[in-house]
Amino acid sequence: MSDHDYRPKSKVGQWFNDRLPLLTLANHLTDYPTPKNLNYWWTFGGILTFCLITQIVTGLTLAMHYIAHADMAFESVEHIMRDVNYGWLIRYIHANGASMFFLAVYIHIFRSLFYGSYKSPREIIWILGIIIYLLMMAAAFMGYVLPWGQMSFWGATVITNLFSAIPLVGEGIVTWLWGGYSVDNPTLTRFFTLHYLIPFLILGLVVLHIWALHVPGNNNPVGIDIKKPSKDTVPFHPYIVIKDGFALLMFMIVFAFFVFYAPNILGHADNYIEANPMVTPAHIVPEWYLLPFYAILRSVPDKLLGVVAMLSAILILAVLPWLDTSKIRSAVFRPLYKQFYWILVADVLILGYVGAMPAEGLYLLIARVATAYYFLHFLIILPVLGFKEKTIPVPLSITEPVLGGSPNLAAARNKESKLE
Amino acid sequence: MSEKKTKRRDFLFTATTAVGAVGAAAVVWPMIDQMNPDASVKALASTEVDVSSLTPGNTLTVLWRGKPVFIRRRTQEEIDEARKVKMEDLIHPEKDEDRAKNPEWLVMLGVCTHLGCVPLNDKGDYNGWFCPCHGSHYDTSGRIRKGPAPWNMEVPKYEFVDAKTIKIG
Numbered sequence: 001m002s003d004h005d006y007r008p009k010s011k012v013g014q015w016f017n018d019r020l021p022l023l024t025l026a027n028h029l030t031d032y033p034t035p036k037n038l039n040y041w042w043t044f045g046g047i048l049t050f051c052l053i054t055q056i057v058t059g060l061t062l063a064m065h066y067i068a069h070a071d072m073a074f075e076s077v078e079h080i081m082r083d084v085n086y087g088w089l090i091r092y093i094h095a096n097g098a099s100m101f102f103l104a105v106y107i108h109i110f111r112s113l114f115y116g117s118y119k120s121p122r123e124i125i126w127i128l129g130i131i132i133y134l135l136m137m138a139a140a141f142m143g144y145v146l147p148w149g150q151m152s153f154w155g156a157t158v159i160t161n162l163f164s165a166i167p168l169v170g171e172g173i174v175t176w177l178w179g180g181y182s183v184d185n186p187t188l189t190r191f192f193t194l195h196y197l198i199p200f201l202i203l204g205l206v207v208l209h210i211w212a213l214h215v216p217g218n219n220n221p222v223g224i225d226i227k228k229p230s231k232d233t234v235p236f237h238p239y240i241v242i243k244d245g246f247a248l249l250m251f252m253i254v255f256a257f258f259v260f261y262a263p264n265i266l267g268h269a270d271n272y273i274e275a276n277p278m279v280t281p282a283h284i285v286p287e288w289y290l291l292p293f294y295a296i297l298r299s300v301p302d303k304l305l306g307v308v309a310m311l312s313a314i315l316i317l318a319v320l321p322w323l324d325t326s327k328i329r330s331a332v333f334r335p336l337y338k339q340f341y342w343i344l345v346a347d348v349l350i351l352g353y354v355g356a357m358p359a360e361g362l363y364l365l366i367a368r369v370a371t372a373y374y375f376l377h378f379l380i381i382l383p384v385l386g387f388k389e390k391t392i393p394v395p396l397s398i399t400e401p402v403l404g405g406s407p408n409l410a411a412a413r414n415k416e417s418k419l420e
Numbered sequence: 421m422s423e424k425k426t427k428r429r430d431f432l433f434t435a436t437t438a439v440g441a442v443g444a445a446a447v448v449w450p451m452i453d454q455m456n457p458d459a460s461v462k463a464l465a466s467t468e469v470d471v472s473s474l475t476p477g478n479t480l481t482v483l484w485r486g487k488p489v490f491i492r493r494r495t496q497e498e499i500d501e502a503r504k505v506k507m508e509d510l511i512h513p514e515k516d517e518d519r520a521k522n523p524e525w526l527v528m529l530g531v532c533t534h535l536g537c538v539p540l541n542d543k544g545d546y547n548g549w550f551c552p553c554h555g556s557h558y559d560t561s562g563r564i565r566k567g568p569a570p571w572n573m574e575v576p577k578y579e580f581v582d583a584k585t586i587k588i589g
Contacts, residue, residue, distance in 0.1 A: 298554060
């Protein structure tokens with residue numbers, strides 16, 4: 001990397017940097033060579049950082065007013081909504097922020113899947129990402145429990161009961177998780193503690209995620225290894241900063257739409273009814289971002305196997321770099337993979353839809369087919385495709401497909417060097 | 421390996437690691453066990469219910485250890501229906517005679533053994549209970565007949581203190 005010989009201009013800067021090389025780090029981050037062909041799908045890393053910080057800041061302020069007690073939690077949330085100055089705004093940002101966070105993370109993950117960003121040498125970045133995603137789900141689930149509404153309570157009951165599927169020790173684990181014989185005050189207080197802790201764990205993992213990213217550098221839409229720095233790269237600042245900033249503004253418009261015009265559309269009306277351990281709501285559904293996995297859980301008629309299938313659906317992603325046997329990263333050069341990719345996208349959307357519907361009749365049948373296809377994609381199609389697929393030749397550099405169209409290659413090279 | 425003799429230092433190393441591991445476990449255990457039900461939760465272990473107002477064909481739902489308990493005073497038809505079921509038709513075979521010692525009274529946790537929802541009374545394909553969450557059907561003995569739940573609804577420890585009072589727990 002070029003920044004190792006960085007030296008601050010000022011005497012004070014030099015003195016400080018010799019003792020703690022923070023300025024070297026800052027220089028590395030601004031000069032960091034980035035592929036110049038990154039499209040807008042690459043802006044979601046920055047958007048996700050924004051989401052995490054938004055959740056932490058709004059979460060901290062909510063925690064100043066929220067009371068984690070089974071008798072007071074529901075009321076304290078209403079107190080935030082009605083009495084606390086701008087409490088409604090902060091809570092709506094936090095609640096919708098969770099949805100926005102997942103929206104961004106799904107786009108981020110599917111961008112990786114399309115452009116093969118999980119492949120060597122970026123496996124560790126990918127696995128760290130999957131761990132972050134798991135922690136996000138844990139944080140979101142526990143956060144949803146805190147208002148202590150009907151969906152909070154019964155969602156907590158159903159999800160913690162998943163552990164009871166474990167043979168022999170399952171019931172003991174569930175009692176331990178609850179701190180009692182049902183979801184109750186001890187459960188609420190520990191969920192609050194963990195909900196507070198997890199975002200900071202995520203923050204630490206995000207640092208590792210970015211650190212691991214900065215070793216090989218970004219993948220790019222063409223999916224080839226590039227020389228850094230070279231005419232195929234631009235410095236992170238100002239080029240990527242501006243592009244990320246613009247995308248973030250667009251994202252914030254969507255975010256603001258939900259916060260100001262439809263703050264409850266992604267929630268569930270039952271959660272404005274206080275938790276009642278005697279009555280289960282007629283139809284329990286998790287938040288939209290967990291629906292595909294919920295559909296997988298329900299599509300298996302056996303309790304233990306259903307839980308195993310649901311967990312496998314997530315954990316299978318962690319071994320994806322080894323399931324995909326193709327050496328070519330970007331789907332742009334993989335005509336068959338590109339089609340299977342879009343089928344997978346459709347499959348996950350279908351799973352999400354049937355996850356929100358009652359588990360019976362046609363919905364159940366669709367859920368079973370879609371679940372089977374999900375595993376088929378990762379366990380059969382991807383490994384086989386790497387050997388069978390006839391890929392399109394990849395360019396040697398990012399610049400080549402743009403300028404290489406010229407019949408006179410020498411002229412193209414010449415033009416290329418002039419551009420520098 | 422035969423050439424390598426166990427030295428004093430190897431012994432010290434192993435012994436130190438072992439003591440360290442035991443020490444670490446001794447510190448970790450309280451951190452884990454503090455999450456288990458505490459003394460105040462355990463103290464609420466039993467509850468007494470007056471069932472004198474319950475007429476046949478009706479169910480009383482009471483809270484015990486934070487969970488609903490169904491107390492069903494069954495009609496003769498319900499008893500007959502529960503008792504004539506063949507064991508081989510059951511997912512979790514249990515005789516109705518064992519579940520309801522006094523056939524008129526069925527006392528069980530109103531908690532679906534799938535994922536813990538509260539099943540609805542007088543619903544489902546077997547005239548017993550139906551869980552709205554994931555579609556488990558229970559018969560008039562609270563036994564699982566259809567759906568994802570693996571076991572029958574649990575019968576807690578209970579006794580009649582006198583003719584009209586049931587003590588659960």
